[in-house]
Each structure stands twice: as C-alpha cells, then as structure tokens.
Amino acid sequence: MNAPVATLYFISVGVFALGSFQAAVTARSSAYTRACWTFSALCLLFALFQLACGIQYSATSFQAALFAHKWVNFFSVLIIPLIWYLVAALELKSSSFRVSYIVGGVAGMIMLANYLSPFGYRFVQLHPEVATVMPWGEQMWIFSGEPTLAFRILRLIALGLIIHTMIFSFRIIRLGEKLTSRLIWASLSLLLLSGIFAGLSDTGVLKAPYLGGFSFLFLAVSFSALVGKDVSNRRIEELEIYSELQHEIESRKIANQRIEHVLNNDVLTGLPNRAGALFSLRDLLELNRVNESKLGVFIFDVDQLSIVNGTRGYKVGDQLLIEVSQRIRQSVRDSDLVARLGSGRFVVGATGLKTERCVTIVYEKVTGALASPFFIEDNLLSITSNTGVAVFPDNVGAEDDILAAAELALHDAKSHGTGKLRFFHPSLKENIRQRIDFERALKEALEKDQFFLCYQPQISASSGQTVSLEALIRWQHPVYGLVMPDRFIQLAETMGIIAHIGAWVIDKSCEQLARWRAMGYHELRVAINLSAQQLLVSELEETVSAALQRYQLSGSDIELEITESVLMQDPERSIERLGALRKLDVRLSIDDFGTGYSSLAYLRVLPVQAFKLDRGFVWDMDKGGKAWEICATAISLAQNLGLEVVAEGVETEEQSEQLKKLGCHLLQGYLFAKPLTVEAADIFLAASLLGNQKAEATPTPAILHAKTNSNLAGLALQSEPIPPQ
Template identity: 75%
Template structure:
C-alpha cells in the first residue's frame, strides 16, 4: 500500500474535483515541481489575505489592496501552471495554458498600477490605464486564438520527462506578434519597477531591501528563461511566480515591521492615555471648580450660582417657603476703573464680596455674575417682610465707604430682585427675572431697587426701542441746544447763557434731558453726546461774539463719565481753538454729587481743566453731601444755588436761612454764586438783598431756541427795554420772550 502525504492528499482532492486523471495518477508518483506550484498557491493566497487585512486602517490602503489582488492572481497563475503541467492530454494542457496566459496578462497592469499608486502621480495612473486597455485587448485575442496569445504554432512534443521521472506539459513554438508586444511591455514594466524600487526599499531595513532586489532579479531571470522555454531552447516551467513570491515575502516583512511598530506605538499611546486619563480626572475636578468659581473673589460664578439655585429651589419647594434673588450692580465700578485703575476696581469688588458674604446665612448663596454684578439668594423666607429685611441688611452692608488704594470711596448699587414662587418657578428664569428688574432699576437712576413684575417685559421692549433710537440720535442730528440766560443781579445785564440739550425724535417728539441723559450714561454714550454739546455751544458763542455780544459766555453741564473718564481736556481745548475762544468764555457745570463720588480724582481733573482757563461751577449746590474741606480746595469759580431753596424763600424760615448761608459761604470763599429757579419779583428782591451775583429763572426767560435767544439778546441785553421799578432798583424786561421751551 502506497503511503500518501497530507500535501499529496490535498493535491489528489483538487485533482478529483477538476477531473484530471493523470494528475491523480501522478500525485501518487514523485512530482516535486507540481507540488511546489500547488504549495505556492496557498502561500500567495495567504499573502493576499494579509495584504487585505493591512489595507484596513493603513495609510497605504490603495497600495495594499492592489498588492492583495496581485497575490491573488499570482495564486491563480501558479494554480493554472500546476494544472497545465499535470494535465492528462494535450487538449487539457492547452486549455490550462490559456488560463496561464490570462492570469499572466492580468498581472502586468496590476503591477503597473501598484507602482503608480506608490508614485502617486497623475501621469503614472494614465500610463497604467493605457497598459490595462492593451492587456484587455490581448485577453480577447488569447481567448479566440487556438493556442493562446503566445504562439502562432505549437510543437507537439510538449510532454517533457525530467531525470527524476516527473512528466510536465511545457509548450514551445513560434511566438506571435502579440506576445512580442507583450514582452516589450513587460520589459518596460520591469525597468519602470526597478527605477522606482529604489524609493520603496528606503522604507525597510537593509536585509529587507536585499530580499526585495533579489526578488526583482529572480523575476528578471524567470522572464528570460520563460522566453527561452517558449522558443524551445530549453524546457523549463514558468518561474516568475516564485520570483514574485520573494517579493511578497519582502513586502510582508515591510508590512510586518510597520505593524509591529504601530502596535508598539499604539501600546505606548494606550499607556500614555491611561496616565493622561488619571490626570484628566483630577484636572476635570479642578476645572469644574474653576468653571463654577470667580477667580477674583473666590465666589461662585454664574454657572456655580445656577447649580446652587437648583438646590435651593428644590428645598424651598419642599418647605413651601420663599426664595429671594437680589442682583447688586455697583454703579461706580466703571468710574473707579477709569480713574483709579483696574487694580483699585478689583480691590473694591473683593471688599463688596466680603461684605455680602458676611451678612448672609450659610444656607444662602453669594455669587459674582461678572463685572460689578453680584447675586444673593436668600432661602427659606416666610413672608414678603422677610425679603425686605434681607435687602435692607445687604444694602446697609454696602452703605459705608470703602477704603480702596489709600482713599475712601462711597458707592451705590442698583438692585433687581425676584421672589420664588411669587415671580417665577425655574432657576434660569428666576435669574433672568432679577436681571430684568435690575435693568429697570438702573433706568430709574443709581442706587434704586426694583422687583420683577410681568409688565417689565413689555416695558423692556419699549426701552430697547428707545435705547436704539438714542444710539442713533447723534448720527441723525436729532439733538439741538436751548439757552437760558443768567443775568446780573446788580444791573440786569446778561452775563451767561446755559446750554441745555434737547432731543427731537420723529416718534417720541420732544424728549427732555431728564429722560435720556441718565440712560445715555448707563449705555456709555454720554461722552460723545457731551463732546457734541461743548462743540455746538462754542460754535454758537462764537456767532454771538461776532454779532457784538463779546462779553457773553456759555455754560455746559458735565456728567460723571465726562469728568472722570473721558478725554475732556482734549475736547474742550480743541473746541476753544476751533472757534477762536478764550478759556473764560466757557463755563463747565458739575453737580455736587458727581464731585463727591471721587473727590480726589475730581480735584485732579478740575485742576487740569482750570489750566485751560475755563470757568468751573458746582451745580445744584446744597443737594449733595460735600464737605466744607473739599469745597475749600476744589478749583471752582462759582456755586449754583439749587432752585428748591429759592422756591422756599417766599415761605420764610429755613429756606431763606439756607440761601443766606450759602451766599455768605460763597462770599467768604471768594466764589461767584448763581441762584436758579427765580420766578417772582419777591425772590429777586430777596436774592439781590442777600448779595447774590447772578440770577436764572422763568422771571427772565425760559430755555430759548437759538432764534429766540438772538431776539432776547438784541432786545434786553444792555440796556433793558423796560420800565423802571424803583422798588427793586432794577429794570425788568417788558415782554417775556416768546421762543422758549420747557426747562430742564
């Protein structure tokens, strides 16, 4: 009984499957050459599978897929060669030979495309497509030709017996013209491959590079031997597949090295990622703390406040108690930053945070929303009275001055409040409601408190439209100035005209300054509006000087932002130069409360303005909280006695005493004093008797348009065109000027 190896048994099974009797017979004999071919089939199939696996996730995916196809067709080529060599007769061997031809033709464009994919040039791909088209034509010729595309005629002695007794069908004959063309193309492909292989071999080690070049050399030798065998010079099987087998091994070595490197790199990256994840967990905890905290004050920020509010909402819902939300906005923060620097502003915010924290319970929340805004959430309040008491406690904490940068600063805070469940029921909505109330509070003036009401939404829509119109008013030239005279108490001459801004809007009509000036300050647009007022007033004064009223001056009101923040000196200097005026022709009026917000800074800025020669006046004197010490050192020229004191003069008592004291104080400080709101002859007589210098009010004229002011100056300025009043020792105008507008 003959012993058959496992490899030979596989060959027998394949042979039985394809019904090759001679193969079955010879498989039982000594057939080393055929066995090698069938073994190479499996090796190539394994290479095709490996290349296909590598194509997934590889940066050379296209190259790997082409190489996989090459290995597959070489596997079929080797199998067809084995079938041809072991065929039972001439006809069966010739059929197998045509299959050998087919696969050999397919290999040429595939190899060309492989090199083109490595070169990655458009010209290389175009040549590959041309080779593929030519190969397709050759395959058609191979199918219809009797002996395939290789031969025009074939020798009948194709069965060759070797020394060890193996018989193989190897054909030879007259080569066809098509075969000669294919040989030339194969030679060109080999040269092209060898030139480009220099670049490929640089990817591997020296040992792999040598293996690669040995494989190319074997393929070249195999090609030459195949040509000699086809012509009948020698009788050898086609060995090109075995040459490519070494090329496949070298490719696998390159790929394996790359895979090994990638796995090592992936393992390293994995370990680093695990290490990084551990650090990230710690960093995330720190990050969450930072994200929910304010870096300056250490309080929770808006995100942190929302987290705390959710918990408080749930607690108060369960307890059926009230949750009060208060948003405090420091009104003077912008001024402090602009005058003292951001370091002073930061110090102020820190102290505000500390005071708020010191006046709340542990269950309450204090957070900073940004800029100068702080939120206080007071929990478990039973009645509305409790809400009010919480506000009074917090407002009292901020009432006393702050010691910042070696000086005392007094601040006010606008406050918006909302109450759960009275106003709203969700954390974000509750915060939004409080912010809406804050917006309403700021529109009402500094230091105001407003509680949220549903009607605020409609009111806010109107306010937004109003603010939008105000932003465009200066560009659209909707502002204009009116002028109210200030006359001498001694002789009735018009000494000064106070410039008063008005806004004429197409929809809102005539808008008075008490409605939009404070809003312009809040919006941060008061500086350009104030600069326009200074320029317009100076331009008008230059016109009046040209008309002959050379002794006149104009007075302009300043806001806190203009005095303490904006480049006021440059604006005033440029206006005086542009209209050829002297400093004494312009008087700047500053309210007492503005001066006392930051007295030291105010003294510094007023000193810079005084160097320009302009006159400086304290407006609404007596309504603020200035100290006599600051009044003594302020570089001002005059005081304006507030109209409320003048109106109380007729009643006698304290009103008259206050006016007498203020006028006496001004005289002692060598300051000029102007009385506002003079409306009756009795007030005029009393003020003149007390020694007041200038008078301003409806008794002389209401705020006048430019044309009405021209008429006023022409008719009543030196001398007055009126009947004498001996009891007053003063001449009054015959007729009140008709072109006036309502007062400011």
C-alpha cells in the first residue's frame, strides 16, 4: 500500500534514535551533563511518539488505530514535563526545576486519565469513525472530536512551556549565542504551528497528521548546536589549557635548569661552585673506583686577592679571578674538574692518576700557569697560591670528605706562609683543631692585653751611641707561654687582624718613645715593622698621624720598616703608599735588603731613607768570600744613593769592625743587645747615656742577659732570654 506519510514517521524514528545516542555520548564531555541526558531521553520519547503515530496512521482497523492513538497521547503528555525539565537543566535555576516537577505531576494524572477514557484523554467522543483518504490516495486514521478538560489544561501548560522557552531564548541572545537562539526560535515557531494544526485537526476543522515530532527535529538541531558548541568550546579550552600547561611545564623546566645552573655554578667565572663541585666529584669518585685509579683533589687559594681588591678595586680583582680560572682550565685535561669554591679559592679534580708523581705533575702545571704575571687594565699583577691536596682512595672515600680533606691541607699550607703545598694526612685533623684553638686565642690576645713590645737597639757605627730602637712584638699567653712573631704574624695576616695588631704596635711604640723623650733621650727614635696588609690595604697614614698627634711627636721620630718582599708584591702601589707616608715626614726603611729579586730596579724611585742589610749576609761576612762582597757592594750602593745602611745580626767584634770599615752607618745585633723589655731598655739607655755602653750595659752578652732576665722575671718569663724577632 502506498503510505508515504507513515513511512516518513518510521524514518524519523531512526533519526530520533540516533539523536538520543549522540546526546548520551555528548553527556560525558559536556558541562550540561544533566541536560544532555534529558535530551537523550526526550529524543527517545519522540522516537516512540513518531512510531506510535506511524502505527496509528497506517492501521488497518479502527480498533488498532485507537490503541495506537492512546500511546500517541501517552508519549505526547510525557514529552511536555521532560521538555520543561530540559530547559530547567539549561538554566540551572531551582525554581525552573520545581515548576518542571509540578508539570510532571499534572502530566502523570493526565496519563492516568488517558487510559481510563475510552477514547484517550483528548476526546470526550469521536467524530465519525472512518479513515481519511489523503489527496495522494493514502488512507490514514486521523481522529477528531470534542476535547476534554485535561486536554485543555495540557494545552495551557504547553503554551506556558513555549513562552518560558522564548524567554530563555531571548536571554541566550543577550549572552551572544545568536546562531543557537535563531535555531531555537525557528523550532519554537514550528512547534507552535504544528500545535495549531494539531488543534484544528483534533476539532475536525481540517484533516492533518500530528507534525509536532517533525518540528522537534529543528529543536533537536538547536539543542545539538548549543551543546555541540559548548563541547567544542570546552575542547578548545582544554586544548588551550593543555597547551598553556605544556608551555608552563617547559618554562618551569627551563627556569629550574637556570636555577640549578645558578645554584651549581659560579656567576663570575662560569665554573661550578661548591655545590656543583660536590655533584661532579661523585661521578669522578665512581669513575676512579671502577678504573682502580687515584683522584687528586687540589684546592688553590690566591694569596694576594684581598690586596688586589683593596688597592686596585674589585673590578680588577674580578677580572683577575676570571683569568686565573681560564689559566687553570687550560692547564688541565678536559676530563678534569675545575671549580671555584668562593673568593680566590679554586678546586681541581684530576682523574686517572696512577702514582704520587702524577699528583705533583698536575700541581706543577697549574702553578706554572699561574706563575706568569697578569696584565689587567694597565696593572701588572703577580700572584702566588697556597695549595692543599687530598687523594682518593689514599685519604678518604666520599666526595664531601675528600673536599674537606683538601681544605684541611690548604689550611695547613697557609699556616706555613705563601706559595706552599701540603698533602692531607689524618693527623692534620688534630693539628687543625689545635690551630683553631690557637687562632681563637690570637683573636682574643689584643683584647686581653697579652701583647707587649721589646726593643732592640741600633748603634751608630761612628759614635757608639744608641740612635734608634726597633720595636718587636711578643705575645705572652697563659697556656702557650711566650709566643714569638714568627708563629703568629703570618697567621694574623691570614686571619685579617694584622692591621689592628699593627695599629696597636704603632700606638704603643709612640707612647714609649714619648716617655723616653720625657726622660731626656731627645735624639732617640723607634723603628716599627709593617706587614703587607698594613702597607697596601689598611688606612696606615691615618693610624700613624693619629699616634704622632696623640703623643706630640714629629714624623721623623719614627721609622717604618717594610720588608723587600712586601714591596715587590705590588711595587707601583707600594711607591704610592710610601709617598703618602713621606708626606708625614716619617723615615722609611727597607728591611731584609738583598733577599728580593728586583729591588735594585725600584730602589732609585722608592722614597726611602735607609735599608737594612739582611742578617744572613752579615753572619758570614767575617769568613770572607761572597758574603763580604755582597755587604761591601750593598753599602757602597747605599752611599752612592745617599741612603743610610743598618746591618742587622751583628754578633762578633770582627763583624762590627768590618762593617765600620765598609762605611756602614748603624749596627744591630746580639753583640750590643738582644731584644729588651721596656725595663731592660731603660737600663740600657741609661748606661749608654752615661757613656758606659760597653763597660756597664753590655760588656759581654752574658752581662746583658743577666740584666735583661732580671727585668723579665716580673713578666713570668723566668730566666729564659728573649729570642730575636
């Protein structure tokens, strides 16, 4: 039988079934999960509604059509509260949900009435029970009749639903969802038209099938567009969030890498820092374990960095560190570790060493690379370095232990002067502990007034009178006893407290000289030794000027002695500082002359008035030979330059006579007096003033010893003589 309309109804059943499935799938990824599930149920109901319509219109008998018609009524009633619930799910308002529940209750009562009524809830009675023949020849069972009260109530509810949906659509327009809103308006218009046609058909004005299901297809499209757009937007947002998250992860990785690089590397030189060195040492230790070879860890500490920073500025000091790091890096293998631990301290981890000779070779390569002067911003700088070495597995087995062991060895090297190399030995730990205690005591010595000065006379070779006394510092400690300068001066320089000690020496020397001047020794002066840090770093001029003013002395009353090695560390800066001191009219002298390597080149430009001939040459001059020739040449050079010469270490009459014949100006040594306490120096000066210097004060060294020791008894030094500086 030809039934195209019924066929369309059956086809729409499949379309609605697909829509129901799609909505159920979309519900999993949509923000409108409840709405999607409701829409899925609604599509399923419309599929059943269309199926029931198709069965009614294609029925072969009145009873079959009426049975199907009651199912059409059932699904049409159930659809209305479900559509209202769908709109409520989209609005997400509690009031809308409450209204949908009320509508659902009313629909439930109507559905009950639908099955209790013989013709369904729509009609009180039917018009003639005959099939309608459509113009194209299709016979269809289309019912019409007198409407019931329930039907009229449901019509009002449907109208309210349409109005509510229009308001919701208008709100969507204002939110910018224009495309979706237009589809909803079109769907609502079709639903309204289909409802009008259904009402006309039910009253018998015209004979037309129910078209509400087909109208809902447009609403289904609108809903799919709304939800689909939401899903699309959510997917776009998810992709954007994922992209941003990936970008953030990459940024974090880069930031972490940068932070890790900063944490593990030195900003100035680009070398690993202490943390980076420890990290690399782990790998090197494991490599040497596997290869059964030795790992040598060297710590090089640049001795003159603080002086360079203080005299040339930190910019020059930083550039010096950069060039030092480059030279060290170039002097070792690529597989070796080079790192900077801080300040002027560098570590080298040399792998694959087989013997101790290999360790020495690495040390010689690095120190050789650092031996050449550095030319930085028109400054020619020479440096030395102390070095501590620890060897794996000979000494220790862990990366932090081996680095700590090398630092202990470095500490030991620094305590023995500059340019020293020391290997770690387990006994160093106890030695270092003792040294730390010693350092702590040294820090407290000045505060606890444990230092005192001794004075060694300088005698005029021509008149035999005492012209000057050299101030020599001593340290009397309750535990360590009498500590000589050779044990604590270099340590004080390393600890950075030598400037304070030196300032104390200058003040006490000036104070003592003022007292001697008050006692009538008007031509007497004192000689004071300076350290490198005092000359090149500290505010020496202010210290000297303040002491002279405090004790009402003139600059020529004191003489400052600077060792030749100190002058050669930075000759240009030394000349500059000595010139500032000369403006105070202070006498300047070079101590230990002849022990340096280039002093003669600078002697003509150094603003000094005297130099001291090193005791090493004086001791051997009475044996003749080279020592005598050196003394004679040095004295002759001084005479030609108009400088005064002080010969130290004079112990015999023969040495004294030879020096007098050579034209030496001043003599100093055990022949005349050892370093004297203030009390012993008073006795010595009194004897010298009376013209009895040799007969009464020092007829023999033993007599002088007796006088000196009697004065030291009050200082709890018993009868032990005070050694020389």
